[in-house]
Every structure is written in structure tokens, then in C-alpha cells.
Amino acid sequence: MKVEVWLYGPLARYAGETIYAHLELDMPAGSTIQDLLEKLGIPSEERGITFVNGQLTAMPGIYPDLGLELNEGDRVGIFHQKSMWPFQYRFGAPIHKKLQEAMKTREGGALHHSYRPLKRGAISSTATKPPSKK
Numbered sequence: 001m002k003v004e005v006w007l008y009g010p011l012a013r014y015a016g017e018t019i020y021a022h023l024e025l026d027m028p029a030g031s032t033i034q035d036l037l038e039k040l041g042i043p044s045e046e047r048g049i050t051f052v053n054g055q056l057t058a059m060p061g062i063y064p065d066l067g068l069e070l071n072e073g074d075r076v077g078i079f080h081q082k083s084m085w086p087f088q089y090r091f092g093a094p095i096h097k098k099l100q101e102a103m104k105t106r107e108g109g110a111l112h113h114s115y116r117p118l119k120r121g122a123i124s125s126t127a128t129k130p131p132s133k134k
Contacts, residue, residue: 001072003027003036009080011047014040027070033057034066036076048081055096064102 007014007021015021027036033052037044050058050065053075057065060081070076095103 001027001029001031001070003031003070004073004075005036005040006075006077007040007042008078009048009083011042011078011080014042031070032066033068033070033076036070037066042078046080047078048083049077049079051075051077051093052096054094056093057096057099059099062099062102064098065096068096068098 003025005021005023005025007017007023009019012018012021015023025036025039027039033050034044037047044063044066047058047063048060049056052065052068052070057068
């Protein structure tokens with residue numbers, strides 16, 4: 001079966017490119033995302049956001065899509081962890097049910113920022129008041 005693959009950012013190097021790569025790969029029927037990554041030589045941990053047919057299937061550190069079976073004609077977009085959120089999804093993206101389930105069962109709930117709460121009484125530069133207008 002043929003699968004269309006787009007690799008963005010540093011991941012493009014796995015296809016001999018620098019910024020992005022567009023590939024059409026022949027994969028055996030029943031192949032999974034894991035099989036695709038292995039064929040390309042991409043470690044799953046290097047992935048950031050991943051889409052299959054426009055549905056978000058993985059986020060950095062959350063990879064429930066490894067067993068997701070691919071089908072003839074699927075489009076897979078794989079972004080590096082350092083890549084930004086794709087502009088066309090600026091208002092959100094449909095989330096695959098496997099990722100929804102993984103986010104619900106994740107310790108502490110869905111996604112969180114990487115900040116740590118401030119100690120009581122500490123002032124953050126983002127918490128200061130803007131200068132008053134005179």
C-alpha cells in the first residue's frame with residue numbers, strides 16, 4: 001500500500017532533505033506508525049506533533065499511535081519536537097481517539113505547561129504589573 005509522508009524540521013534529514021520532505025512510501029498491508037518510523041529510521045522520541053489524515057495522533061512525550069494501523073493512501077505528517085504548531089491548525093485540530101484516551105489517563109491529566117509553580121510570595125516577571133500610563 002502507498003502512504004504519503006511529510007517530515008518537517010530536522011526530521012527531514014531522514015529523507016535527505018533539510019527543511020521538509022515529502023515521500024510516497026510502499027508499505028506492507030497492516031503496517032503501523034511504528035513500522036513507518038522504523039522504515040525511516042526515526043526514533044519515536046524525536047517526534048513532536050504527528051498527524052494522520054489531519055487528525056492529531058501524537059504529541060511530544062505522548063505516543064499512543066505507535067500501533068495505529070495505516071491504510072492505503074493515508075497522509076502522515078511528522079513534526080520534530082522543536083517545530084511549531086502548524087499554522088493551518090491554529091484554531092485547533094481533530095484529535096484521534098487513541099490520543100484522547102492517552103491524555104485522559106496521563107498522570108495529572110491532559111497536557112500541562114512545563115513551568116513549575118512559584119513559591120508562595122515569589123514574583124514572576126510575567127506577574128508584575130505593566131507600567132502605568134501618565
